[in-house]
Amino acid sequence: MAQPTPDAYSARHLSVLDGLEAVRKRPGMYIGSTDSRGLMHCLWEIIDNSVDEALGGHGDRIGVHLHPDGSVTVSDRGRGVPVDIEPKTGLSGVEVVFTKLHAGGKFGADNYGAAGGLHGVGASVVNALSERLDVEVDRGGRTYAMSFRRGEPGHFEDGADGPRPDAPFTPYTEHSELRVVGKVAKGVTGTRVRYWADPQIFIRGAEFKADELAARARQTAFLVPGLDMVIEDGRSDDAAPEVQSFRYDGGITEFAEYLAPDAPSTDTWRIQGEGTYEETVPVLDEHGHMVSTDVKRTMHVDIAMRWGVGYDTTLRSFVNIIATPKGGTHVTGFEQGLLKFFRAEVERNARRLKVGNDKLEKDDVLAGLTVVVTVRLPEPQFEGQTKEVLGTPPVRAIVARELTKGLTAKFASTSRQDKAEASLLLDKVVSEMKSRISARAHKETQRRKNALENSSLPTKLVDCRSNDVARSELFIVEGDSALGTAKPARNSDYQALLPIRGKILNVQKASISDMLGNAECASIIQVIGAGSGRSFDLGAARYGKVILMSDADVDGAHIRTLLLTLIFRYMRPLLDDGRVYAAVPPLHRVVVINPGSKPNETIYTYSETELQTLLAKLRKQNKRYQDPIQRYKGLGEMDEDQLWTTTMDPSARLLRRVSISDAAAAEQMFNLLMGTEVAPRKEFIIDGSKDITPQLIDM
Incomplete structure (x- = not known):
């Protein structure tokens, strides 16, 4: 058959490829990667569809055959993909399953009580990422067949050497055809899917891993008692296919x-x-x-x-x-x-x-x-x-x-x-x-003893006395002025202080050698005492809490971000274990004037909104307050009693725990805000600038 001309490209092609084109543009979203791991994931999607049939009591054998040309066939004895017309789309069940995202028989409770393929995208994703996919269905005494090229249904003109992905292909332009290619005995049902992974999608060198396939087949046979899983590796032209069969009745x-x-x-x-x-x-x-x-x-x-x-x-x-x-x-x-x-x-x-x-x-x-x-x-x-x-x-x-x-x-x-x-x-x-308990007590005693006796620890570290790691806290404070206030304010039994000078190195842009050569970064890693990078040992950390205590202004927020970047890049287990906190110092100090000899009351607020709400409440109650209201720009403006009461006292302070609920999203945000590429960060700032007001910055 002749190749279709550009004029033959019709709206029907758009309807079929609309959803699948998104799969081809962003394959990692659906299969994780485009290397051997992603290739195997596609195979699992097809196998799991067959396993779901076996779980429902339909069929007791699944075969997987790896062909010499790089294709793979998955066959089962299930009920077979429906071949009748789906009323909403006017397409056969086979075409719906293999071309429509979020379509299949697993969205309702009638067809599958418990299935592995639940998103309705597995077969269609594999089809979209295949250079060619052939499906045969035994059902109702007949064998039906349909072929696809990169997700588009059509007809391949195969030669005497059998099916090939580069055979001449003619897409259907008006109506699809679910061909009848043979007959089967009454009661015989099943599905066979053979596909060739698309080299335009998968990287060179991606291949099916026989050992992973065998391990997965063995695992499935354990999980579905009575199911035969047969793996044939026929990729070697010189030898008979290597056959492995798994069946376990004990579950x-x-x-x-x-x-x-x-x-x-x-x-x-x-x-x-x-x-x-x-x-x-x-x-x-x-x-x-x-x-x-x-x-x-x-x-x-x-x-x-x-x-x-x-x-x-x-x-x-x-x-x-x-x-x-x-x-x-x-x-x-x-x-x-x-x-x-x-x-x-x-x-x-x-x-x-x-x-x-x-x-x-x-x-x-x-x-x-x-x-x-x-x-x-x-x-x-x-x-x-x-x-x-x-x-x-x-x-x-x-x-x-x-x-x-x-x-x-x-x-x-x-x-x-x-x-x-x-x-x-x-x-x-x-x-x-x-x-x-015994090992931990010995380890903590030795670690604290060795660390305190080690002269290499920064001299500016103001350490605590406690040997109890879980109870101890390290405050990383901004500047000597904050240190001067925090030192007499702290509880020296379990609270240690490490001052840093200004803004530390942006480690997202710097190399590891630059990071280790930076005095402030090196001091933080030395004081925490658990190493950095892959060698980081959470059990060796000298403090149960690491608290970032910076000023409540834009510079303080920037310093906190730089410190979090350092921890995220080189001491991430601290975040995963929930040991990293950000201190939340107050923004305002409101002194309420009480009548008579009753002492005045001091109230701290942590945002502009909270301050205005408090002042409105006081005016409503006819209470007076000292004016002007003190606005803290830095920690050094507080005296030791105020700093202890608002920021360091465990019974009264407010801490914000820094956690990673989605490491990938967090890494993407750190790359955007702190990475080497300026253009995406500039675009992010410009897009967000319209929502920023002076009042919002002060909140």
Whole structure:
């Protein structure tokens, strides 16, 4: 067939490619990257669609074949992609699934009770990022076929050597054609998808990793008992395809035993349960409108866990068989429930275990634990298409409750073996706790002793006396004037002071050698005492809190930003652990004049709005105040009592904890505000300048 002319480009092409073009322009948003990792993610999307069919009880075999030409075929024995016409679009179900974003059978509860592919973009994203994609569907006694080139449906004119992505292609201009290419026996159903990744999208050298594929197939076979996962690697022309087959009928119990790195201290405990919750979700009504509806959900929890003689923790978590390597609410619920249960058990057996007032921590209980946490629920809320973090809030409480229920039954069992394992386990976690406390006490004593005796510490450091790292605080103060006030104001038992001169180096622009050569940056790293960069050791930090105390003006905000840039770049674990704070000194001091011999009242306000609200309240109450009102421009303007009361006293001060809820967004903002490229920062300032007023700067 002849290639289509430019005149044949019609509005129909626009409707098909409108959404998929966005995928091609920003592939990282959907698959994470365009290297081998992104290539594998596309393959997982297609495989997971087949696995969802198996989860629903449709089909017990999934095959993955890697071809010598770089393409891959995924086949299953599921129900097959629908081939009838979807009424809203007038397209076949196959074309809808493979060309429309957010389309599929997993948005409602009727087709899939619990599925891994929930955003309705997996198949269409793979199609958009493929140079060619062929799909065959066995359904209703026939085999249907359809082909796509970079997301656009059409027809390839293949030669005798078989299908090729560079074969002549003719797109459909008026109506699509779902071809009938064969017949199958009655009752035979399934789907076969073969695609060639687009070299225009993926970088050179991106390839399917056979070992990762085998590991994922093995993992899936563990999570779906009775499912055959068959992997054929036929990329070598000189040898027969290498075939690996996985099937496990024991489920996640076998998975936990497979993952365990050490000999067992307990048997593998299996805890199963379910819970219900309600959530408000948009649902299509009979008129096609999205309506917020309260929906009752049922969630299943399945946990396999065993403790070994070692100390390493192996935790794998899954949602509808999709791995969540960064955890989520199900992992949070498991860890919180586990810690709460063991704390209660240790407290109940405190006399036998001789624990005193010491408290278990999470690492004490997780030491030597191998656990697989799986939950199945309809329409889980993942953070992003890569589905690495589960965000559905009610899951946490349900997992914690079902875990507690299962562990309570295990510890209350009258079985001799269960009693022996429960007693052994309590001894193990208490031993971990005592070792941790002993090691920490020794480490902190030695660290503080060595640091204080080390003459390399900056002479301007005004240290504290306490050896308790968790209680100690380091105030990084702006200038000698603030130091002069803060030194007599502080509690020298646990509050240390480090003054810095003006604005430190902008480390976002500077090299590592420049940063280490800067006196102020080097002093801060030395005083905190935990190193920098990849070698940063949070456990070696000398202070439990690092508090940035700068003036309440524009220069003070700039200095605080520079300090945060240093911490973000070279001491990020301090932020992740919630140890970094910004002091919030007051802006105004209002002295309310009381009548008679009653002493005057001093009130501090922290913004212009708060000040005006206070003054209006005083006038309404017919109370007088000293005029003019004192406006603090710097910390040095306060006397020691005022600074202690407003900014340093733990019982009265206001601190703002600096945290990173989204490291990628934070890094992007630091690059914008503090990086080497001036043009984006200039554009940001110009765009935001229209919203800035003198009053807003003073708030």
